[in-house]
Amino acid sequence: MKPLIALFAREWRLSIRVGGGALMGALFFLIVVTVIPFGVGPDLALLARIGPAILWIGALLSTLLTLDRLFQGDRDDGALDLLLMGDTALELVVFIKCLAHWSATGLPLVIVAPCLALFMNMDPQAILATVLTLLVGTPALTFLGSIGAALTVSLRRGGVLSAILILPLTIPVLIFGVSAASSLLSGPAGFMTPFLILCGLALFSLVVGSVASAQALRLAAE
């Protein structure tokens, strides 16, 4: 347990310090959400209707943007080889790394989401639903995204490729996240079903993401 806590602390410190770029994702999120009203026009009723979807897409894009930092730095300075050689199971290492990455880049997205929701003219209930779904959904995005980051770790410019590989896998999360977040617009009854499916998807992606990324890292190191 102790090495895992140490690893988490290391990852977290690295991402919030200078050069870590943790807040870059949140800033990108702000910009995406700001750009949308210029695209669709400042119609407040329309913005309120598409608000949850815009926040979700913004969060998805921001998550993809920061993913290349997940393993790249460790590979460049050789830390990844040490982690591969260590006694701790690589799946657990990946799990902790993703968790730390999420708490540094995903959690800020969830925290700023309510402020951005005000730009979208959303009512308090819809804001609450969107923040809840993002809280559950962004870890799923990070863990699924780690697969792309691990597959492209040995490439010089893997960022775009990683996004192309990962986006199809994130579609179910997006579907159920948005449908749970928008369900409160029609009534509270429809919230729980998609929300529980989203929770299931999140748990599923914790496992699939850790195992597949660890396997990809092992293969890339050979």
Next chain:
Amino acid sequence: MALVDFANPTRFVALTARVTPWLIALTIALFAVGLYGTALAPDDYQQGATVKIMFIHVPCAWLSMFVYATMAISSLGTLVWRHPLADVAARAGAPLGAAFTFVCLATGSLWGKPMWGTYWVWDARLTSELVLLIMYLGLIALWQTIEDPLKAARAVAVLTLVGVINLPIIKFSVDWWNTLHQPAAVFRMDGPTIDPSMLWPLLVMALAATCLFLTLHLLAMRNEILRRRVRTLRLMEAARPGVGSERSA
């Protein structure tokens, strides 16, 4: 000779050379019978002659999933047994699968325009099939990006296996979500619901398309094996001492 012996790439190339002419002939014969049957099949009482698009569309849709399943099994071979032929099979399958998926989507939208009044709807099955096409293209992109074919094969295998989740979603999307695309009509627990006059040309066409895939897949695998040999020979040539200095001298 046991089946295992065919797993040797050299024997495999020799075998494909012998089998391919027969497979090509079989494919042409099946397509001839299938297309003839399609021409003879009666028009639908509601859809008219557009129903004939189905004889191309449905086999392509089946194959789009069948090819992915083949690639997933090959990926298991890559990861578990590290077999070079499995890498080759997975690599040769991806463009074929993408082509079948594309034909399926294109014929489907051509059929959708007169029947549904639109080329495209964001229906569950159409969307999941589109996701399948994107995944095929992503796999091809990954193959093209990593230079070392062995490393590329392993990376692609991991991604292929993760993407298998999409297959049941495509298959059962029409049952889980009540959407515009019609539910399964051929493979059902209570027997097919299409008339025999349309069913048999459809099955022949499906068989013909499968043979077409097998033929193209074998040829593509053979090309890939030869391409790798050429690559290895080139690398050996480049690594031979003195070659570079002679050229510069």
